[in-house]
Amino acid sequence: MRIGELAARTGVSVRALRYYEEQQLLTSLRSSGGQRQYPDDAADRVHLIQTLYAAGLSSKTILDLLPCVDAKVNTPASRALLRAERDRIDQRISELAAARERLDAVITSSESPASGCTHVDLASA
Amino acid sequence: MRIGELAARTGVSVRALRYYEEQQLLTSLRSSGGQRQYPDDAADRVHLIQTLYAAGLSSKTILDLLPCVDAKVNTPASRALLRAERDRIDQRISELAAARERLDAVITSSESPASGCTHVDLASA
DNA sequence: CTAAAATCTGACGTTGACGTGAGAGGCAAG
DNA sequence: CTTGCCTCTCACGTCAACGTCAGATTTTAG
Numbered sequence: 063m064r065i066g067e068l069a070a071r072t073g074v075s076v077r078a079l080r081y082y083e084e085q086q087l088l089t090s091l092r093s094s095g096g097q098r099q100y101p102d103d104a105a106d107r108v109h110l111i112q113t114l115y116a117a118g119l120s121s122k123t124i125l126d127l128l129p130c131v132d133a134k135v136n137t138p139a140s141r142a143l144l145r146a147e148r149d150r151i152d153q154r155i156s157e158l159a160a161a162r163e164r165l166d167a168v169i170t171s172s173e174s175p176a177s178g179c180t181h182v183d184l185a186s187a
Numbered sequence: 188m189r190i191g192e193l194a195a196r197t198g199v200s201v202r203a204l205r206y207y208e209e210q211q212l213l214t215s216l217r218s219s220g221g222q223r224q225y226p227d228d229a230a231d232r233v234h235l236i237q238t239l240y241a242a243g244l245s246s247k248t249i250l251d252l253l254p255c256v257d258a259k260v261n262t263p264a265s266r267a268l269l270r271a272e273r274d275r276i277d278q279r280i281s282e283l284a285a286a287r288e289r290l291d292a293v294i295t296s297s298e299s300p301a302s303g304c305t306h307v308d309l310a311s312a
Numbered sequence: 313c314t315a316a317a318a319t320c321t322g323a324c325g326t327t328g329a330c331g332t333g334a335g336a337g338g339c340a341a342g
Numbered sequence: 343c344t345t346g347c348c349t350c351t352c353a354c355g356t357c358a359a360c361g362t363c364a365g366a367t368t369t370t371a372g
Contacts, residue, residue, distance in 0.1 A: 064369095066318060076319085081360060095368045097319055110289070117286030120358075127290075136297050144297065148290045151283055158280050161242030164235070165252075165273045172261050172269065191348065201349085206330060220338045222349055245328075313372105320367065330356090337350070342343100 065098045072108040085121040087111050190223045197233040210246040
């Protein structure tokens with residue numbers, strides 16, 4: 063498949079796909095005319111990349127992790143890398159949970175009828 | 188207290204504090220010479236701001252939320268805003284959890300002795 | 313074969329939360 | 343008064359993950 067179809071299948075932009083290749087996260091064969099050709103499973107790889115990006119990992123980090131995920135490399139160092147990133151994600155989740163709790167507390171108190179309804183607009187109701 | 192001490196207490200840079208003020212997330216009184224003066228509870232506010240930033244919220248969003256958190260405003264619209272942001276955080280946590288699961292699966296399989304240890308270096312051990 | 317659509321390679325633009333000087337002024341100590 | 347540290351206000355620099363525009367080429371449809 064060509065880049066447009068891969069983009070359509072994965073929901074990421076053509077520009078992003080080229081960027082991934084530039085970052086060496088994704089490879090492609092070229093047609094005689096120089097156009098990128100992807101195998102079907104490229105979509106899976108793109109989804110994986112997206113997942114890792116969504117986890118807040120950088121291109122560099124993903125580049126380091128991909129060989130491990132591909133199981134092409136399995137050394138103590140690579141396992142340590144994987145654990146480190148997993149732990150980083152855990153930490154991030156904790157941060158988010160903390161903020162969520164904070165907001166939730168505010169919400170709960172603001173919705174409680176006993177709360178200090180300083181500025182509630184119930185006038186015309 | 189002055190800006191340097193607030194920075195030291197909260198662990199954020201002086202530059203960041205000025206930036207917060209520029210974004211109207213933080214206010215200060217001024218000495219006769221033009222230097223910022225903060226009350227003691229400014230540290231709490233900075234921590235709150237940090238928490239919300241850590242949750243991935245933008246300055247603009249935080250600016251919108253702060254009056255709600257301060258309980259100065261409590262309208263249906265403000266409560267909707269709070270809930271929207273909380274839900275956004277929940278969604279983010281889900282994304283992170285997905286990535287975490289992905290990595291964890293890779294880790295588990297790579298640590299299992301039955302795994303395809305394509306390239307394990309146990310040579311000189 | 314031709315027009316339209318897709319793709320190519322640069323290369324500059326964008327956004328947010330600050331970093332990093334530059335140059336000038338404020339402030340407690342000796 | 344002056345030394346030295348803190349603070350002030352511009353204002354440009356940064357970094358990442360793309361967006362976007364330009365001009366040229368390739369591929370597809372008819």
